[in-house]
Amino acid sequence: MDGLRLTDEERAMLAGEHGHGVRRAMEMVIALARIYGATELVPIKSAQVAGVSYANIGDAGLEFLRQWADEGARVRVPAMLNPAGMDLLAWREMGTPEPFATKQLEVVEAYQHMGVLPTCTCAPYLLERCAGLGDHLAWSESSAVAYANSVLGARTNREGGPGALAAAIVGRTGCYGLHTDPARCPTELFEIAVAPASASDWGALGAIIGRASRGVPYLRFSGHAVQTVADLAAADLRDGMRALGAAAAATGSVALFHLEGVTPEVRLGQVAAPTGEAQVVESLAPAYSLLDGEVEALDLVAIGCPHASLEQLETVSRFLEGRRAAIPLWLTVSRAVAERARASGLAESLEAQGARLVADTCVVVAPMREMGVGAVATDSAKAASYLPGHQGVQTRFGPLERCLEAALRGTWQ
Amino acid sequence: MSRLLHGRVIRSGEARGEAIVSPEPIGFLGGVDPESGRVSEKGHPLESQSLAGRILVFPRGKGSTVGSFVIYRLARQGVAPAGMVLAECEPIIALGAIMADIPTVDQVDVGQIRTGDRVTIRADEVIVE
Numbered sequence: 001m002d003g004l005r006l007t008d009e010e011r012a013m014l015a016g017e018h019g020h021g022v023r024r025a026m027e028m029v030i031a032l033a034r035i036y037g038a039t040e041l042v043p044i045k046s047a048q049v050a051g052v053s054y055a056n057i058g059d060a061g062l063e064f065l066r067q068w069a070d071e072g073a074r075v076r077v078p079a080m081l082n083p084a085g086m087d088l089l090a091w092r093e094m095g096t097p098e099p100f101a102t103k104q105l106e107v108v109e110a111y112q113h114m115g116v117l118p119t120c121t122c123a124p125y126l127l128e129r130c131a132g133l134g135d136h137l138a139w140s141e142s143s144a145v146a147y148a149n150s151v152l153g154a155r156t157n158r159e160g161g162p163g164a165l166a167a168a169i170v171g172r173t174g175c176y177g178l179h180t181d182p183a184r185c186p187t188e189l190f191e192i193a194v195a196p197a198s199a200s201d202w203g204a205l206g207a208i209i210g211r212a213s214r215g216v217p218y219l220r221f222s223g224h225a226v227q228t229v230a231d232l233a234a235a236d237l238r239d240g241m242r243a244l245g246a247a248a249a250a251t252g253s254v255a256l257f258h259l260e261g262v263t264p265e266v267r268l269g270q271v272a273a274p275t276g277e278a279q280v281v282e283s284l285a286p287a288y289s290l291l292d293g294e295v296e297a298l299d300l301v302a303i304g305c306p307h308a309s310l311e312q313l314e315t316v317s318r319f320l321e322g323r324r325a326a327i328p329l330w331l332t333v334s335r336a337v338a339e340r341a342r343a344s345g346l347a348e349s350l351e352a353q354g355a356r357l358v359a360d361t362c363v364v365v366a367p368m369r370e371m372g373v374g375a376v377a378t379d380s381a382k383a384a385s386y387l388p389g390h391q392g393v394q395t396r397f398g399p400l401e402r403c404l405e406a407a408l409r410g411t412w413q
Numbered sequence: 414m415s416r417l418l419h420g421r422v423i424r425s426g427e428a429r430g431e432a433i434v435s436p437e438p439i440g441f442l443g444g445v446d447p448e449s450g451r452v453s454e455k456g457h458p459l460e461s462q463s464l465a466g467r468i469l470v471f472p473r474g475k476g477s478t479v480g481s482f483v484i485y486r487l488a489r490q491g492v493a494p495a496g497m498v499l500a501e502c503e504p505i506i507a508l509g510a511i512m513a514d515i516p517t518v519d520q521v522d523v524g525q526i527r528t529g530d531r532v533t534i535r536a537d538e539v540i541v542e
Contacts, residue, residue, distance in 0.1 A: 024511060024512075027424065027425075027511045028507075028508055028511050031423050031424070031502075031504075031507040031508070031510075031511060032504055032507065032508075034421065034423075035502060035503065035504060035507060056479065057479065057482055058479070058482065059486075060447065060482040060483060060485055060486035060489075061479070061482045063485070063486070063489060064482060064485045064512055160478045160481075160504060160505075160508065161478070162481060162508045162512070163504065163508065166508075
């Protein structure tokens with residue numbers, strides 16, 4: 001009665017021949033495949049699993065993960081975790097409430113029991129080669145999904161946490177949506193007449209695209225912006241596209257964008273600009289006025305959403321040279337990036353400048369109010385779009401330099 | 414007189430119980446109390462009614478994806494529906510049904526079922542008495 005074809009091995013998994021945990025995972029993958037009209041499953045190269053913060057999944061989620069692990073569920077492809085609700089090592093000195101911390105550690109342990117790597121990052125692609133052109137993936141985190149599809153040319157839908165974990169356990173996901181060619185074709189043309197000058201500008205652009213787009217946006221810079229973007233250092237362009245994808249996903253439902261002359265599917269001629277009239281973006285100011293709040297006295301400055309790259313940490317350290325933050329300055333990163341910064345001496349310099357490298361978590365998922373934080377400045381359009389509503393935290397949004405100046409003074413000016 | 418309806422299996426199995434029919438979508442996170450199994454959403458047509466042990470018939474799910482875990486929690490507390498019949502199942506309900514081992518069928522003409530009917534789910538069949 002439906003068109004989903006399964007291989008012999010997939011049927012064996014569904015029949016319970018690989019244990020009850022695998023059967024449950026296969027039931028989930030098949031249910032999702034049917035709902036979305038897939039005709040087959042595809043092998044995946046990696047999974048990235050959301051639903052890590054205890055604040056989000058609660059006791060019910062923790063109980064379920066433990067039961068699934070007890071049923072013998074183990075991942076069969078590399079699977080990585082999204083950020084948790086705290087730094088898994090430094091939670092105590094950072095003021096994370098102990099009852100929360102205890103539960104959070106239990107959640108991560110339950111995932112590890114199933115073989116999931118406790119990477120706890122929204123940007124796993126920064127250090128590990130976990131995705132490449134044409135690879136099928138089952139990733140959850142919306143900013144990572146946008147980056148993997150757009151910049152790496154890999155193929156993933158935005159999976160829910162349990163769906164991504166189920167896919168990792170059976171090593172497959174339904175072949176529908178962004179796994180298929182037709183869904184990757186651009187549907188809307190945006191002409192951008194302004195050159196982003198910072199990660200916050202790229203994020204502001206992403207917020208504009210996210211709110212305007214109903215499908216797969218195709219971005220084309222015009223006028224002087226073409227050359228400005230072409231002249232960007234590779235790391236700056238990469239970090240700009242990270243901010244763009246994160247904001248477009250957070251403010252809308254963008255899971256894939258194409259950027260003319262830059263992203264792989266355009267360069268390889270696999271997709272072409274959509275015909276029809278372009279929507280023109282002439283100014284980023286509307287996004288700034290939308291995302292920037294009014295509070296002046298700050299509790300915290302947060303940089304690193306998505307998790308910061310080593311290059312971004314270096315930029316922060318150069319700016320702060322010889323000075324010291326007056327209020328907490330969080331640089332949220334993956335533990336892998338934190339360790340690299342530690343090894344090179346960069347972490348020590350940043351700490352002397354009053355910054356703190358915070359691993360495994362971020363201001364979007366940590367229990368900020370319980371930690372006494374009510375007002376934050378950030379250069380992340382994604383964080384600025386979530387903090388007021390999700391966390392009840394007043395937010396200022398602006399370029400990195402302005403955020404760091406605010407950290408030196410403790411106020412936004 | 415019994416009627417036989419057909420649907421699509423979301424979570425296979427057999428379940429029997431009294432139907433409780435919602436004309437409106439149900440969001441489990443915030444919409445159903447995980448301790449009592451009663452609908453807690455203000456103004457919902459089923460507000461304060463218990464889903465425990467009944468065949469829940471509704472058009473579709475809504476709301477947060479954490480709703481899947483709430484369905485699981487209901488089952489652990491022993492207050493989950495015995496089965497679910499939907500017009501169109503989306504991922505939140507599908508994954509919750511599989512986590513909680515609740516037989517579930519969708520693509521069913523739910524207008525054929527009234528609250529109080531005796532309903533049996535058997536694989537892709539829904540028998541209404």
